[in-house]
Amino acid sequence: MNNLITLGEFIIKNQGDFPYAKGEFSSLLSAIRLAAKVLNSQINKAGLVDDLMGHIGSVNVQGEDQKKLDVYANELFVKALKARHQVCGIASEEEEKTITFENEEGLNGKYIVLIDPIDGSSNIEVNVSIGTVFAIYRRISPIGTPATKADFLQPGRKQVAAGYVIYGSSTMLVFTSGNGVNGFTYDPSIGVFYLSHRNIQMPKSGAIYSINEGNYPYFSHKMQSYIEYCKEHDPGTNRPYSGRYIGSMISDLHRTFLKGGIYMYPGSTKAPEGKLRLLYECNPMAFLIEEAGGRASNGTMPILDIQPTEVHQRTPFFGGSENMVRQLEKSLAT
Numbered sequence: 430m431n432n433l434i435t436l437g438e439f440i441i442k443n444q445g446d447f448p449y450a451k452g453e454f455s456s457l458l459s460a461i462r463l464a465a466k467v468l469n470s471q472i473n474k475a476g477l478v479d480d481l482m483g484h485i486g487s488v489n490v491q492g493e494d495q496k497k498l499d500v501y502a503n504e505l506f507v508k509a510l511k512a513r514h515q516v517c518g519i520a521s522e523e524e525e526k527t528i529t530f531e532n533e534e535g536l537n538g539k540y541i542v543l544i545d546p547i548d549g550s551s552n553i554e555v556n557v558s559i560g561t562v563f564a565i566y567r568r569i570s571p572i573g574t575p576a577t578k579a580d581f582l583q584p585g586r587k588q589v590a591a592g593y594v595i596y597g598s599s600t601m602l603v604f605t606s607g608n609g610v611n612g613f614t615y616d617p618s619i620g621v622f623y624l625s626h627r628n629i630q631m632p633k634s635g636a637i638y639s640i641n642e643g644n645y646p647y648f649s650h651k652m653q654s655y656i657e658y659c660k661e662h663d664p665g666t667n668r669p670y671s672g673r674y675i676g677s678m679i680s681d682l683h684r685t686f687l688k689g690g691i692y693m694y695p696g697s698t699k700a701p702e703g704k705l706r707l708l709y710e711c712n713p714m715a716f717l718i719e720e721a722g723g724r725a726s727n728g729t730m731p732i733l734d735i736q737p738t739e740v741h742q743r744t745p746f747f748g749g750s751e752n753m754v755r756q757l758e759k760s761l762a763t
């Protein structure tokens with residue numbers, strides 16, 4: 430077990446490594462930490478607190494039923510980030526339009542945050558792990574002016590930090606600021622995140638494939654062939670792989686960080702661009718995956734090199750062990 434280093438101590442100790450630190454960035458990360466603690470306490474009793482589990486009868490920009498916890502989580506992160514006066518704008522899965530803070534502190538904020546407050550919220554009802562995903566960029570528009578569309582539509586390669594919180598059997602915050610990936614496990618008895626997974630390195634190869642095979646009839650023939658490849662008997666290449674699909678991207682990818690493998694959400698005839706959103710799901714996860722030595726692709730190019738055109742745009746996503754993602758790319762290219 431790592432000697433007991435808290436997330437707060439880690440941020441202070443390493444803030445020299447953080448881009449544009451000067452304490453602003455550290456304050457931004459602390460806001461996310463605080464919101465995660467508050468949300469964790471609500472999620473852990475969501476089954477008991479009726480007014481958090483239910484649907485609210487509205488749908489988000491994705492056309493998905495909004496649950497009360499989705500809306501609660503969104504409001505919580507927006508408030509926590511706004512209060513630190515470091516952020517000039519936020520884009521959220523739960524908000525059709527971007528939020529720009531136009532008071533004095535907001536106009537002078539140096540950062541943009543893109544967030545999916547709760548990914549996989551439909552899993553709450555069946556007690557499957559869910560998570561928060563966030564990406565942090567430095568604004569490109571002049572300080573003192575309102576955030577612009579260009580601030581939000583930067584390619585993933587420009588992220589200064591990214592992370593996720595997984596609310597599961599234990600709650601963890603995993604993040605990178607471009608100097609490797611570190612995981613912090615939450616001790617709810619004293620409300621502290623402790624460093625538990627220092628410098629996470631994703632295995633270069635693995636023996637797990639993760640995809641919703643229910644969509645098999647709608648995949649391209651090349652995608653179908655790759656799935657058959659995963660199931661072929663070939664002990665020399667650890668096949669057939671094990672199939673694991675939790676239906677919660679953060680849970681499937683968290684397992685992939687620790688055990689290796691490949692998580693896939695391809696395009697299909699039903700959804701040509703797949704289901705996952707580029708800005709606040711795929712880009713932050715791709716930054717983390719590359720920082721941990723893995724690879725994240727849309728099937729033909731690295732996710733982080735995609736130039737976004739819309740805040741809520743989707744992309745096919747293949748992320749995990751480098752050798753497996755490269756094998757997948759080769760399969761799709763032949």
Ligand code: P6P
Nearest residue numbers: 548549550641676677678679704
């Ligand atoms: P499907 C959750 O809604 C999510 O965005 C990801 O967390 C998850 O991996 C995926 O959708 C599951 O989608 O179509 O397989 O049910």
